[in-house]
Amino acid sequence: MAGTWIAAICTLGLMSFVIKDSPLYRLAEYTFLAVGTAYSFVLSLERLNPVIITPIKQGKYTIFIPVALGLLLYSRFFRGKQWLMGFPISVTIGVGLGLSLKGIVSSEIVKQLSDTYTSIGSLEGVLIFVGVICVILFFYFSRSNTGANPPVLAVARKIGRVFLMIAFGCMFSNVILSRMTLLLGRIKFLLGDWLNII
Amino acid sequence: MKYLINIDHRIIYILVIISITLPLIAPLNLPVDASEEVTKIYQKIDSLMPGDTVLLLISYAAQNEVEMKSQSDSVISHLFSKEGIKIVSAALVESGNIYLNQYMSSYASEYQKEAGRDFVNLGFVYGGEVAVANLANDIHQAAPADSDGNLLADLEMMKNIKDGSDFDLVINFGATQLWSIVRYITDVYNVDLVSGIEAVFAIRFLPYYVSGQLDGYLNGLVGAAGYESLIGIRGPASKHMDPLSSSSMLIIVLIIVGNISYLVEKRQKFSDRSAR
Amino acid sequence: MNRNNLFLGITVIITLTTLVAGFFDLSIFNTISANLVNWSVVIGLVALATAIISLMRMHVKRIMTRRREWFYSLYFIVVFTAVCSIGLIYSSRGQPFMYVVNNILVPLSTTIYSLLGLWMATAAYRAFRVRSIDSTILLVTGIIVLLGSTSFGAAISPVFARITIFIRLIPTTAASRGILISGGLGAIALGIRILLGVERGHIPGQSK
Structure with missing residues (x-):
């Protein structure tokens, strides 16, 4: 009961923004930021035990290397020592880059291109093939800006543009559905759980 | 017409609230159908056999x-009703952990399942793309202990589950890490993947679904309502379809x-200019 | 050796190790890569307090210098400390912490994005204009797909659902795939630029 009232006050506080920016809205906004940050922090702190303490207890002392590297990131608070952050940043960027390059090449380029090519057997497959090529050519921005471009490129870009507009129209409808779903959830809470009207 | 050219935004807000409230008070109960991509998820879960292992990931905020809880409620209730399957669960975002704990607690209590034997809840796994x-x-390296602090190496169920190849199906909710699940689990280990x-x-x-990297997906609340129709219930998603439809019609x-x-204003301005 | 070249060298070696492990089945590279991936998670976890410290410093400075609306910063620090204390004392799965999460965090999170529904309606009336062929195609497609996705549209005519399926499976898939591939090529180009040392923005104290 009290919990429902607290939730309702928080909800109405944030919603008061549609009328105007008020102290109630500001309090709700800062409450959200504070509680959200605290929640993420607490949950992440609890991960220290299984990810760091447990391997140490199991005798896996190599875990001290990334712990030391992670601690180097605190050098940003000491004047003249910020360069030490370069070590952990280089490691994380290197890992992220290696993983994503491999993932992008295999999942997003090879797999997608091969599926585009192998599905040509049907009318739908031909349409998708034409669409994909035209959309990729649409994003070819390093074409010559002086002189004539090949007519094929101009036509391909026009077709690509049509495909993109249709896709954006589809995305637009999904965005409307998604946003309206969020709003109806809050209205249902206020009228149902809080006021018991529905 | 002059009034229509400049409707106050507060009137629009009131119209939106009415369009959502009325169907909630007086529902029309219009029928909801499941589309092909929703049916594929149902079939994947229905075809699970005793002994199959499922990786359940919650990555929605x-x-x-x-929309996402409606999806996960219906799909997970269908999953939990399958006998003899083993579930390894994890949350890839902090707030996903709230819902994951609710689901796995109910799995233990309502379905009389035992942690460590029938399921393992890894809790929130920090790291995003790198965590996936x-x-x-190596699951044992990524999460040496489950959410209760029990070492994975000591859990009976985890003795034969080491990496992505040991799963028969991955069920994910949330778009946040879906692309990394496709890159690092589905495409590497050729595991079936369905997602809300x-x-x-x-x-x-959509490209992942058409290419077969994603075997089925639920598209927001509409997908959730479709799944509810497949499992034979008129749940919250189906009940929300009426206000969602009416508010969408209002937008149109x-x-x-x-x-x-x-267009009227444009024509008026053009005729004013030509009159001058 | 120049410090920046050292950091670039570390990035290149680690990237190449992870790439080789991804494309080839060589056990030594697989082991090193798996360990590096785990290290990356550990580094992020150890460093998570840096964001909190920066945030607190900003708010404390606002309070000390009595900048405009400094009391909100004080409120932030008090609430943050209180919630953190509850979470650390009773654990994140404890009743008190879950009470705060379920009755404050979840309602606020859902509300903040729900306002977009109202603004979307205003934008639909004021901003979504048919000014050109492109915008016409976009709006017409949007309206048809919206009708095809909802039960009202299905009640009007089943044609909307069929057209929606066609629109999703063919032109939208083609365009999304084109965007995915183009984005992937762009990411590869950026990766190569980082590996060649052309992009150095990630190295502290460096610009391109």
Whole structure:
């Protein structure tokens, strides 16, 4: 009961923004930021035990290397020592880059291109093939800006543009559905759980 | 017509609230159908056999609770009703942990399942994309202990589950890490993947579905309602379809009215200019 | 050796190790790569307090210098400390912490994005204009797909659902795939630029 009232006050506080920016809205906004940050922090702190303490207890002392590297990131608070952050940043960027390059090449380029090519057997497959090529050519921005471009490129870009507009129209409808779903959830809470009207 | 050209935004807000409230008070109960991509998820879960292992991942944030919880409620209740399957669960975002704990607690209590024997809840796994790659490579290294602090090496169920190849199906909710699940689990280990996706992100993952990297997906609340129709219940998603439909119709009407008023205003300005 | 070249060298070696492990089945590279991936998670976890410290410093400075609306910063620090204390004392799965999460965090999270529904309606009336062929195609497609996705549209005519399926499976898939591939090529180009040392923005104290 009290919990429902607290939730309702928080909800109405944030919603008061549609009328105007008020102290109630500001309090709700800062409450959200504070509680959200605290929640993420607490949950992440609890991960220290299984990810760091447990391997140490199991005798896996190599875990001290990334712990030391992670601690180097605190050098940003000491004047003249910020360069030490370069070590952990280089490691994380290197890992992220290696993983994503491999993932992008295999999942997003090879797999997608091969599926585009192998599905040509049907009318739908031909349409998708034409669409994909035209959309990729649409994003070819390093074409010559002086002189004539090949007519094929101009036509391909026009077709690509049509495909993109249709896709954006589809995305637009999904965005409307998604946003309206969020709003109806809050209205249902206020009228149902809080006021018991529905 | 003059009034239509400049409707106050507060009137629009009131119209939106009415369009959502009325169907909630007086529901029309219009029928809901399941589309092909929703049916494929149902078939994948229905075809699970005793002994199969499922990786259940929750990666949606609290702000998407309305559409995503409807999806995960119906799919997970169907999953939990399958006998003899083993579930390893994890949350890839902090707020996903809220819902994951609720589901796994109910699995233990309502379905009389035992942690460590029938399921293992890894809790929140920190790291985003790298966490997914870490889980795929070596689960015992990514999460040495479950959410209760029990070492994975000591759990009976985890003795034969080491990496992504040991799963028969991956079920994910949330678009946040779906692309990394495709990159590091599905494509590397050739594991079936089905996912619930927020409507706002669903279009981005269509190429994965068409290419077969994603075996089925739920598109927001509409997908959730479709899944409820397959499992034979008229749950919250189905009940929310009426207000969702009416508010969407209002948006369409507002677009049309807005454009009519724009064209009328444009014509008036043109005729004023030519009169001068 | 120049410090920046050292950091670039570390990035290149680690990237190449992870790439080789991804494309080839060589056990030594697989082991090193798996360990590096785990290290990356550990580094992030150890460093998570840096964001909190920066945030607190900003708010404390606002309070000390009595900048405009400094009391909100004080409120932030008090609430943050209180919630953190509850979480650390009772654990994140404890009743008190879950009470705060379920009755404050979740309602606020859902509300903040729900306002977009109202603004979307205003934008639909004021901003979504048919000014050109492109915008016409976009709006017409949007309206048809919206009708095809909802039960009202299905009640009007089943044609909308069929057209929606066609629109999703063919032009939208083609465009999304084109965007995915183009984005992937762009990411590869950026990766190569980082590996060649052309992009150095990630190295502290460096610009391109």
